[in-house]
Amino acid sequence: MKTIKLPAGMQFVPFEDLAHYIAEAIWRDQDDEVGIGYGGARLNLEQELPRAVRDGVLKVRDPLTLGPHPFPVGNALNRALVSVDDLQAFVADRGLQVEVHAISDAGPLTPSATSSSLAMKRKALVLAVKSDWPTVEADLREASRNGLKEVAHGGNGWSLDLARGWAKAKGKLRMVAEKSRPASPFDGLGG
Incomplete structure (x- = not known):
């Protein structure tokens, strides 16, 4: 099971x-x-x-x-x-x-202890988060320089939870209301 x-x-x-x-x-x-x-x-x-x-x-x-x-x-x-x-x-x-x-009695929980153990390939991570994180592909290209790789990449691949946590901390995730808001005739007019 x-x-x-x-x-x-x-x-x-x-x-x-x-x-x-x-x-x-x-x-x-x-x-x-x-x-x-x-x-x-x-x-x-x-x-x-x-x-x-x-x-x-x-x-x-x-x-x-x-x-x-x-x-x-x-x-x-x-x-x-x-x-x-x-x-x-x-x-x-x-x-x-x-x-x-x-x-565990071993001490406080670390992010890796509570995060998903699923190691994802780059393409799978992009598929999983693209709708919430529109800059994911650019952020992954710069992962060595922007800190994403250090936070969310392990020997077997990418941790979805840790990558989403990094994106959330950097303000890169869209809010649900923003994604589901219908188009307005005033969009793009500035002001």
Whole structure:
């Protein structure tokens, strides 16, 4: 059985991260050198998961009250939380299980201890983040000089979580509202 591995102490998973965790579990031990399988799975899950919420199959919680979310759509859905138990119930019939790592007595957690263990090839990383991080290709070309390589590249490839963390810290990620905003007749007029 394939396992969704969550960081130590996690009780709730941000909805916006679910597609990554599930796709990673599905493709972790596969020979997916280019990362196309992971990328395809993630894109499919990004379409399927909101439908599962809408149909009541996947329960999401309000991040402020931790009760049932009253209006889980759009940006509110992305900010919603899914309890580990609800995630386990959702993925059980898909041949997946959820595992939360134990908190180690070895000391404080480091970013690499809580980050995804999936090592991605460059093309897979681009496919996974291009819609949220429009400058990813240019940033990867300059990775040795801009610090991205030092932060997110290991011997086996790129860490999605660490690369996204770097991009977020540098202000390179688009906000969800910005991506989904309809075009305006006033766009590009300045002012």
